[in-house]
Amino acid sequence: MFMADETKLALNLEALKETRFAYRDEEVSQIVLSMSNNVNTYVYGSVGTGKTTAVKHAIGKFNDAKSKAIYVNCSICETEYAVLREIIDQINESFVQKIFIETRSNYDLVRRIKKEKERLPGLKVVVLDHIDALEEAKIVDGLLDIGFAVFLVGDQPKALHRLSALSQSYFANVIQFKDYTSEQTTKILQSKMRHMVGEGFYKERLVMQAAVLCNGNLGYGENLLLASVLKAVSLKKGCVDESDIPHIEKDEELSPDEKAIMEVMKEQHSVQGGQLYRLYCERTRFAKAERTFRNYMRSLSERNLVKAIGTNKGRVYELVE
Numbered sequence: 226m227f228m229a230d231e232t233k234l235a236l237n238l239e240a241l242k243e244t245r246f247a248y249r250d251e252e253v254s255q256i257v258l259s260m261s262n263n264v265n266t267y268v269y270g271s272v273g274t275g276k277t278t279a280v281k282h283a284i285g286k287f288n289d290a291k292s293k294a295i296y297v298n299c300s301i302c303e304t305e306y307a308v309l310r311e312i313i314d315q316i317n318e319s320f321v322q323k324i325f326i327e328t329r330s331n332y333d334l335v336r337r338i339k340k341e342k343e344r345l346p347g348l349k350v351v352v353l354d355h356i357d358a359l360e361e362a363k364i365v366d367g368l369l370d371i372g373f374a375v376f377l378v379g380d381q382p383k384a385l386h387r388l389s390a391l392s393q394s395y396f397a398n399v400i401q402f403k404d405y406t407s408e409q410t411t412k413i414l415q416s417k418m419r420h421m422v423g424e425g426f427y428k429e430r431l432v433m434q435a436a437v438l439c440n441g442n443l444g445y446g447e448n449l450l451l452a453s454v455l456k457a458v459s460l461k462k463g464c465v466d467e468s469d470i471p472h473i474e475k476d477e478e479l480s481p482d483e484k485a486i487m488e489v490m491k492e493q494h495s496v497q498g499g500q501l502y503r504l505y506c507e508r509t510r511f512a513k514a515e516r517t518f519r520n521y522m523r524s525l526s527e528r529n530l531v532k533a534i535g536t537n538k539g540r541v542y543e544l545v546e
Contacts, residue, residue, distance in 0.1 A: 233426070233463045236454050240420035247413050248405065249279045255400050256283035256376070260294060260350050263374040265395045269382055270402025272526075273442030276378050277354055279402070284352065293319060294350035294376075305361040309334040312351060320345055335367040342371055352376040357533070358523070362387040369395060383535045404441045411436045414446050418465075421454055428466040435470065440545065445529055478528070483521050485509045490531055490544045498522070498540040 252268075259266045260283065270276050284294045295315045302308045309331060317323045322344060326337050342348050351368050353359065356379045365388050368375050377384070377396070385393055405413070414432045431453060439446030453469040462469075479487060482505070489496070489504045496504070501522075506512040513521075522542060525531045532543045 234422060234454075234458055234461075234465065235426075236458060237421050237423070240417065246275065246278050246282060247416070248409055249275050249402070252400055252402060253279050253283045253286070256280060257286050259398055259400075260284075260287045260374065260376070261292075263349060264398050265369070265374055266376050266398045266400060267385055267396045268376065268378045268400045268402065269380065269384065271404050271441060272380055273439070273444045273446075274402040274404060275443065276402050280352060280354060280376070280378055284350075287350070291347050292349055293345075293347050294352060295348070296352045296354065298354050299359040300355040303358055303360045305331050305364040305367070306334070308353065308359075308364050309338065309367070312338060316341065316345070316348065320348070331367070335371060339371040342373075348373075350374045350376060352378065354378040356384055356387075357381065359387075363389065365389075365392045380533070381535055383539060386539070405443065407436065410439065410441060410443065410446065413443060414439075414450060417447055418450055421450065422465060426464055427454075428464060430467045431465055431470065434467045438470070440529065442529060480521075482509060482513055482517075483525060486518075486521055486525065487530065490542065493544075495541060495543045498542060501542055 256266070256268065256279065268276055268280060281296065284296055287294050295312055297308055297311050299308070302311045306329065313324050313326070313334070316338075322341065324337060324341050326334065328334065351373045353365070353368075353375065356362070356377050365375060365377070369392060375395075382399075382401075385396055388396075411432060414436055415429075418427045418432055431450070435446050435449045435453070438449060449470055452471045453465050456469045456471065457465040460469075485508045486501070486505050489501060489508060493501070493504070502515060502518050505518065512518075522531065522533065526533050526542075529545055532545055534541045534543060
C-alpha cells in the first residue's frame with residue numbers, strides 16, 4: 226500500500242510496520258536456548274541495538290502449545306504491583322484457567338500466581354524489558370520464588386546491581402548486544418529506505434547522514450528517515466536527499482529546567498547523577514524534586530541528548546556530542 230501526492234515519490238506504509246531485525250540471529254538463538262532450558266538470563270546493550278525486537282522474536286519462536294513466555298514492559302509497569310497485575314492479565318488472556326483476585330497486596334498476588342503456576346506447567350518464562358525504568362527491583366525476588374525463569378533486559382551491565390544479592394546470584398547467564406558498527410547501521414537504514422520509497426527515490430548521502438546522526442540508535446535513525454520522506458512528499462519532490470533531514474535546534478525543545486541541566490552537561494561533559502542534581506539546583510532558582518529531575522534525565526536520554534551509564538547512585542550521564 227502506497228501513499229502518493231501527485232509525485233513519483235511515494236511512502237510505503239507497510240514498511241512502517243516492519244521491525245528492526247538484522248545481525249542478531251546469534252543473540253536470538255541464545256535467548257531461545259536459554260528459555261528452553263529455564264535459565265535465568267540478563268540481556269543488555271545500548272539503546273537502539275535491537276534488544277526488544279530480538280527478545281520479542283525469540284518469544285515468538287519459544288511460545289507453543291507446551292511453553293509460554295510472558296513479556297512485561299517495565300517502562301509502563303514500573304512498580305512491583307503493576308508487574309504482577311500485568312502477569313495476571315496475560316495469564317487470563319492466554320489460558321482457559323483464569324485468576325480472579327482483588328487485592329493491593331503484592332504478597333497475596335505472588336502467592337496466588339505461584340499457586341496457579343503449579344496448575345499451568347506451560348507457563349515458564351517472564352521477560353522484564355526496560356528494567357532501567359523499574360522502580361521496585363525486588364519484584365525479581367518474587368518471580369524467582371514463584372518458579373519462573375526470569376529474563377531481564379536493560380541498557381547497562383550494572384543494572385543487575387539493583388537486585389538483591391540473592392537474586393544477583395541467579396543471573397550468571399548474560400547475553401550482550403554489541404553496538405552496531407557504522408557499516409551495519411548504514412546497511413540497515415539503506416534497507417529501510419528501499420522498503421519505504423524504493424530504489425532511485427533517495428540519495429545515498431541521506432542514509433549516510435542519518436547513520437551519523439543516530440549514533441548507533443537505529444530507532445532514532447529510522448525516525449529521521451521517515452521524517453525526511455514525509456518532508457520530501459509534502460514538498461512534492463521526486464527524491465529524498467540530506468536536505469530533507471529535519472534540522473532540530475535541540476535547546477528550543479527544552480523546558481527551562483532541562484536547559485539548565487544541559488548547560489551543566491555542556492560544561493561537565495560527564496558527571497555523576499547526584500553531582501549533576503546538585504549543580505542543577507545551584508543553577509536554578511526553583512529547582513524541582515529529585516523524582517522530577519530523574520524524569521528530565523530520562524527525557525533527555527530518550528531524545529539522544531545525554532547518555533546514561535550505570536544505575537541508581539552509580540549512574541553517570543555523558544553529553545552526546
